[in-house]
Amino acid sequence: MKIIENEIQVDYKNRINRVYQYIDENLDGDLSLNTISEIACFSPFHFHRIFKYTHSETLNEYVTRRRVEKSASDLLHTTRRISEISITYGFNDNSSFTRAFKKYYSVSPTEFRKQNPNKFSKICQLESKNGQEYPDREKYICIINNLKKWIQMSAKIEVKRISKMNLAYVSCIGSQNLEAAYQKLIQWATPKGLMNEHAKMATIYYDSFKITEANKVRMSASIILDKPIKTEGEIGLTTIEQGKCIIGSFEIGVDEFEKSWTGLFLWMNENGYKKANRSPFEIYHNNFNEHPERKCIVDFYIPIE
Numbered sequence: 001m002k003i004i005e006n007e008i009q010v011d012y013k014n015r016i017n018r019v020y021q022y023i024d025e026n027l028d029g030d031l032s033l034n035t036i037s038e039i040a041c042f043s044p045f046h047f048h049r050i051f052k053y054t055h056s057e058t059l060n061e062y063v064t065r066r067r068v069e070k071s072a073s074d075l076l077h078t079t080r081r082i083s084e085i086s087i088t089y090g091f092n093d094n095s096s097f098t099r100a101f102k103k104y105y106s107v108s109p110t111e112f113r114k115q116n117p118n119k120f121s122k123i124c125q126l127e128s129k130n131g132q133e134y135p136d137r138e139k140y141i142c143i144i145n146n147l148k149k150w151i152q153m154s155a156k157i158e159v160k161r162i163s164k165m166n167l168a169y170v171s172c173i174g175s176q177n178l179e180a181a182y183q184k185l186i187q188w189a190t191p192k193g194l195m196n197e198h199a200k201m202a203t204i205y206y207d208s209f210k211i212t213e214a215n216k217v218r219m220s221a222s223i224i225l226d227k228p229i230k231t232e233g234e235i236g237l238t239t240i241e242q243g244k245c246i247i248g249s250f251e252i253g254v255d256e257f258e259k260s261w262t263g264l265f266l267w268m269n270e271n272g273y274k275k276a277n278r279s280p281f282e283i284y285h286n287n288f289n290e291h292p293e294r295k296c297i298v299d300f301y302i303p304i305e
Contacts, residue, residue: 010233012050015040017171017236019051020218023063024206027070028090031063055173067091068104069211075113076210077265077275082109144266151263156249159273159304165240167202168194168231169220176214178203181221188235189223200224204240204281209258224283240281246273246302251295254288264300278303 022039023031036059037047051059067089074085086097086109101109151157168189172181182201189195204220220238231237248264250256261280268275285297 012054013171013234014236015042016051016054020171020206023066027063027067028088031059031090033059064100065104065216068101069207071097071101071109072105072112072211073208073275075109082113085109147259147263147266148270150259151248151267154250154252155260155263157264157267158247158249159244160247161244162240162242162247162301164242165202166225166228167204167220167222167238167240168225168229168235169204169222169238170234171218171220171236173218174215175209175217175219178219178221181219184234185221185223188231188233192229194223194225194229198226200283200285202240202281202283204238204279206279241278243276243278244304246304248300248302249298250300251297253293253295257282257296260300264302268302268304273304276303276305 019036019040022036033044033048037044040047042050048059051062055062057065071085071089074080074088075082080088082097083094086094089097091097091100098108101107101112105112107115168185170181170185172178185201186195189199200223202222202224204222205217206219207217209217222238246264246268248260248267250260252260265275280303281301283299283301285299288294288296291297
């Protein structure tokens with residue numbers, strides 16, 4: 001009986017993974033319960049219950065949140081017009097976009113953009129989001145200048161076009177679940193001979209910790225494949241498409257990842273690059289537990305236009 005239950009859970013997770021991908025690729029389209037339940041191969045009633053149980057929010061709430069958060073990311077990282085952003089993410093007009101956005105962030109999209117001059121760190125976020133006040137201008141400039149110096153000393157940064165990568169992955173929601181996702185991936189990959197000295201693990205981020213609550217950030221624990229392979233169970237296949245990226249190479253402690261991402265986005269802004277509508281990711285080159293100083297040798301990738 002337990003084996004059957006596990007098989008059902010795996011099947012459900014695979015169907016939900018299809019739903020994630022479809023929603024991400026069709027944020028400007030029809031994402032109604034009827035449409036999405038067909039993608040998942042469930043009845044609307046059954047899918048509604050499963051999704052609400054596993055996500056603690058309804059499908060409609062999830063879709064609206066994704067649209068609003070992706071819009072917020074564009075407001076932070078681009079100079080696109082608000083009317084253009086609203087259409088891109090499936091809102092019928094500016095007024096419906098503003099209502100949805102204000103319900104989530106307590107300010108209009110215009111005010112959100114004005115209130116977030118620091119687009120690349122958690123230092124200056126909306127008070128309504130985390131209850132923190134803005135630092136004064138002098139303190140803010142000091143923090144940013146220190147971050148610029150640190151990133152200059154700590155990272156090798158280059159801009160180049162990367163080739164397409166094929167990956168096997170386990171999806172998870174919430175940073176607290178990433179380690180378990182990697183354990184499942186390694187358990188699958190080891191007997192297939194994939195966990196060799198040339199293996200490269202990667203984490204793909206579909207949400208930003210600056211915008212999305214940590215327990216709702218969706219990620220993929222992944223391994224880069226050098227040849228086609230058949231997957232089963234919770235293991236899925238995905239790709240990182242070719243394109244131009246900012247690549248920051250670091251040797252850092254596990255507590256310096258956020259600082260590194262913040263600094264890399266700051267570097268992007270300072271050098272006039274614009275983030276593309278593709279997901280950032282990390283590629284790891286060592287096991288930090290085997291490093292004499294327990295440091296991670298890791299490359300951070302920001303896709304750019």
